[in-house]
Amino acid sequence: MDPEIAGWLQSVLRTIGYQHRDRMYADVESVLRLFQNFLVPKAETYTHDDGRSQLLLSLIGTVPIVYQSATYNIPVAFWLPTSYPSVAPIVFVTPTALMLVKAGKYVDISGRCYHPYLAYWSNRSDSNLVELIGIMQGVFSQEPPVYAKSNTSSQQQQQQQQASPAVGGGYPSPTTSLRPAPPILSYTSRQTTSSTMSSSQQQQQQQQPSDLSQQQQNRYPSPSNFGLSTQQLTPQQAQLYTKLQSALLEFNTASSREMDNLVNVNKQLNDAENRTKAELQSLRDLNSKIQHNIVTLNRCTEQLNSKIEQIRTWPEEPVDEIICGSSVVHNQLFELVAEEIAIEDTIYYLDQALSQDKVELNAYMKHVRNLSREQFMKKALIKKVKAQLGHVE
Incomplete structure (x- = not known):
């Protein structure tokens, strides 16, 4: 990694307050080493779904894919939360002015990317940013997430509008890097681009070496394409x-x-x-x-x-006539039981009076003896009537 970029990255990680700066630095360095011509780090303000704004480190640019034997560059933005790698990155497809998001299985209409790798990020100890980008490349190769609004001429115009950002693409200090950088690459097919060139330009490209600087010349249009x-x-x-x-x-x-x-x-x-x-x-x-x-x-x-x-x-019925036995014997039994219960209650209240010294002992003994004798006779008669009615105790 370039020493200037490395120093800027270390300063950003300290300024924002990332919890795992060493791991963050290692992962971002790996990404920049593999995608040095496609992704650049930026410190930008990210607005969460709840409206909360936060300064985060992001990797903005494009990732190359191959779709139907043609190479395309998909504009993306990877936002890294402060608790990374405990929390998964936030991935967005960032279409340019002449592109539209194609909602699919892993991308919604706003450009937010979803994938099981992101959903189960915290369950895997080996989750990392490089592997995530590789997975996104595979997903986008199967189902490109953007498409052009108009024909090839509009795509060439978009390429011309994006040619100048290379002039101001430096790495500002963490306190002044809130301005987002435009996408580095545009979503255009290399086959389509080559088909619009003149035959002399194509022959000239075939004679040029395939080194990194020449690839950058092919990817960015020259100033003459702007009519100046x-x-x-x-x-x-x-x-x-x-x-x-x-x-x-x-x-x-x-x-x-x-x-x-x-x-x-x-x-x-x-x-x-x-x-x-x-x-x-x-x-x-x-x-x-x-x-x-x-x-x-x-x-x-x-x-x-x-x-x-x-x-x-x-009509109203007399209670005494309603509550009665079905025969003379039953009525007799009813009366005997009532009298026996009344005697028992009387003996109970005599006991209460004796305990409270409201009746003398001699009077108490006399009345209890008479009541007990009468109660015994009632019980014997009740037993006899029940036997006559067939009730066996």
């Missing part, structure tokens, strides 16, 4: 031209971020609408059940009132 030549510009015009390019890039980046925020807000509103509809349907079902219960309760109330009115019309 650097030889035709004065120093003041060239300086103004560079400022205009930077201002345009800042505007495009701000517009893209605002569009992402609007997409997220729209998604939250749609989710809230779905929840509201579900809650409304639940309330409607509950209201239907309540109405049914009210109808049932009114019907039962009417039946009860009718029954009460019917009972009120019944």
Whole structure:
């Protein structure tokens, strides 16, 4: 890694306050070594779903894929939380102005990427950023997450608009690096690009060596593609031209971020609408059940009132005639049992009076003796009547 980039990265990790700086540095260094021409580190402000903003380290640029024998560069952004690697990175597809996100199995309409590797990140001790990027490359190769809005000419125009960022692509200090950098590469097929070149340009490319610097020349259009030549510009015009390019890039980046925020807000509103509809349907079902219960309760109330009115019309019956035995013997048994219970209660209250010194002992003994004799006779007669009725004790 370049010493300047390494120093900047160490400073950013300390400034933001990452918990595992050594692991972060090692993983980012591995990514930059493997994707040095595709991804660049930036310190940017990330807005979470709950509206909370936080300064995080991100890797912004593109990842190359091969789709139907053609090579494409997918614009992406990898956000690294402060508790990385305990928490999985946040991955977004960041389409340029002439691209649209293609929602699929692993990418939603806002560009947010989902994958089982991210879902089960914390369950694996060997989860790392390099392996994640490789998995994303495989996923994007099977199902590209973006597509162009218009034809090849519009794609070439987008390439021309992205050619100038190479001028200002340095590594600022952590306190001034809140401005996001534009994507390094555009989503264009190398076959399509080569087909638009003249035959003389293609022959010239075939004669050039395939080293890293030549690949960069093929990937970025020259200033002449913008309809201007650097030889035709004065120093003041060239300086103004560079400022205009930077201002345009800042505007495009701000517009893209605002569009992402609007997409997220729209998604939250749609989710809230779905929840509201579900809650409304639940309330409607509950209201239907309540109405049914009210109808049932009114019907039962009417039946009860009718029954009460019917009972009120019944003639009154003497209680003594209702509560009686079915024969003379049963009536005799009923009376004997009542008298025997009355005697027992009388003896009980005599005991209470004696204990409270309300009756003398001689009077108590006399009355208890008489009552006990009478109670014995009642019990003997009850036993005899029960035997006559066939009740066996």
